[in-house]
Amino acid sequence: MLPVAFMIYLAGAVMLLLWAVRMVRTGVERAHGTRLKAALRGAKGGTAQMALVGMILAVVLQSSTAVGILAAGFVTSGILTVSTGIAALLGADLGSALVVKILSFDLSGLIPLLLLVGATMFLKFEGRNIRQTGRIVLGVAFILLSLQMVGQATEPLRDSALMPGLMGYLRGDPLTAFLVAAVIAWVVHSSVATVLLFVTFASGGMLPLEVALPMVLGANLGGGIIAVWLTRGMEIEARRIPVGNLIFRGVAAALMLVVVQVVDLPVAYLGASEAVQLVNFHLGFNLVLVVLALPFVRPMARLAAILLPDPAAARADVIEPIASMLDRASVKTPAVALASAKRELLRMGETVALMYHPVMELLDGGAAEKIARVRALDSLVNRKHTEIKLFIAEVNRGALTGAEARLGTELTDFSINLEHIGNIIARSLMGLAETRARKNLRFSPEGWAEMCNLHSRVGANLQLALNVLISGDVASARQLVKEKEAMRKLERESHDRHLERLRNAHSDSIDTSDIHLETVRAFKEINSLLVTVAYPILTESGHLLESRLAQPG
Known part of the structure; x- marks a missing residue:
């Protein structure tokens, strides 16, 4: 395949993946957004319950970031506290890892059926919920199709003369692999899509496990940065949730990066192939993070309040004057x-x-x-x-x-x-x-x-x-x-x-x-x-x- 044609094909496959993930999320939000918000606002039984609800919502929405923004909005209105919001976001990160696990299975044989069912529901029915359910089914089909396209596009790279040198460099510089993956996850605004890309590369023999593990950890860091970026315009209290989650994820990812380099982890027990091992490593990392971090969400909320203090001059009845457009x-x-x-x-x-x-x-x-x-x-x-x-x-x-x-x-x-x-x-x-x-x-x-x-x-x-x-x-x-x-x-x-x-x-x-x-x-x-x-x-x-x-x- 010519270089230009290869780049166009690969870029198209990646953009289809990003659009398909967003398509599923918007379909769920339009059909069941009110119920999902009600589930989050009604989960007030403690941090463990909030983490569970966050996990379920992330699986449904295929996005931990969407859950984080919902939680931030509820904190602003006084429905949730910062600590329960952080717990929900930790659970949502685990939920997004479960989504990666589900989508990593070889479901390509279902693509024609999903396209048929989804298109029929979306085009032939008038009911809003039925049409949006069709959108969700189509989105899942496009995700599977895009992953198949990525695999086909990258197949010629296995024999490329550049790949051994590039992989050799990244093997010797895991920090660069870690940071590059974090930037990729932030740029595409989807940790799910990023990890799925890495898994597809690994299954095609392009990404050796020694390089893939730091990159998956970097994708986890980048996923935390996304929510911080998207909530930057919200009120201070709302912004503390993604900041607290980012601190948890960033520290855990950095520590695990060191462990991976120092200790010879028995990743062979995580699956028969490198792609499966990578998916299970990602899932295990998020599971352990939730278990270890939940007891500390309240101290993290206090730390976030120190890092993002309330403006001293903030008053509810003061509005900045805006220059009039009247000429x-x-x-x-x-x-x-x-x-x-x-x-x-x-x-x-x-x-x-x-x-x-x-x-x-x-x-x-x-x-x-x-x-x-x-x-x-x-x-x-x-x-x-x-x-x-x-x-x-x-x-x-x-x-x-x-x-x-x-x-x-x-x-x-x-x-x-x-x-x-x-x-x-x-x-x-x-x-x-x-x-x-x-x-x-x-x-x-x-x-x-x-x-x-x-x-x-x-x-x-x-x-x-x-x-x-x-x-x-x-x-x-x-x-x-x-x-x-x-x-x-x-x-x-x-x-x-x-x-x-x-x-x-x-x-x-x-x-x-x-x-x-x-x-x-x-x-x-x-x-x-x-x-x-x-x-x-x-x-x-x-x-x-x-x-x-x-x-x-």
Whole structure:
């Protein structure tokens, strides 16, 4: 195979592997994300239980990083402690090692069947969960197919004149092999895919065990770095979880690297082939790490707090001023002025999105300071609303075309609606969160799943509404208006199911009935306010009827 063709083939196989791993994870998150989050938030029996739940979630999601991000989010909202979050992430690392073990078996004969079943479920069925299950099955098939492609691509390298020299160098420099593998795992953002690549290379005779062991240890270090990198923008408390896990993994991997060089480990007992030995070594390393590290998660949480201390000046009611996008110098040029108003309105919408995003976490267990922070954002939204409204009023005093005057009115109206959404979040939803926390109430699993589903849908519609604001796209506007009817149907179904639970005397539903109904109603109202941004676009293009009332016969 020519060098260029070889590189393209190998790169394509590797990218298929990365995409397939992500495909499985997204399918699971879309079909069962609410249940998985509920499982994590409900596991409060201790570090051992958290590790077990983290392991199971990582097997399902095929990603310990995804579990780490979930745990970090729950720590931010006060549902989990840092120590239990670290325990969950340790268990998740063991779960990802189990995924490698499962996928290392020769399952290539199942590829055609998995492709057939997965594609049929995804293309021929309308149900969301069935389609996402099809996505998961297809993802598994693509993982197996990509590993087969990697094996075929690297087969010519066995006879390459470069390989003996390269492997000989890495044999003599295990630290370089260790660090290179850590960088590879971080770059591809998947320790599962990285270890599977090394196992495939080992099974093809390209990677001798003396080099593969340090590289697997390096992949474990790189896997820990991924979560630290992805949570770097979260709050300090959330970032302590991946940092604590990284310290555990980094120290353990470095110590094991020394042991591998000093002691002649009996790896032959781990399997009949080098590939099997490598997989079992990876699994054993993570199992031993969980057993040894779990008793020390609380001291590690304290160490993480020392390394990442709370900012001394952090206050829930302080918000950094943001420079306004309103261009006062352009007031006499309406087209430019209204464009700057639209940009500032987008910033206002993004602030509302920041308020909306943590609503479910705060309803589940948000601390008072977190709720205060959301309410502080509402004052920023109110200020932006006032500035936009007065700015557009000043522009309207000049000479405007009819289209410019209409645009100014539309922007003002949407600004009013965004300000109202901020009020709903700050006053109504945060008030409900305080009531739930004060009375220490628990939602029923069914009710919680319904609210999470509605919250997620409205969150997606919020982003769609901001896109429609900027693009003015008719197709997107139509989709947004259709969501209003879909939300009305979902709200009615949730209402009916809730009443059914009340009739069946579910204690959790009875205790949280008012909060559930008011939350669902708030979500519906927020969604209706968002949809208004699409009406002018559809009216102008002739895609909106003036009235929904039927004409009398």
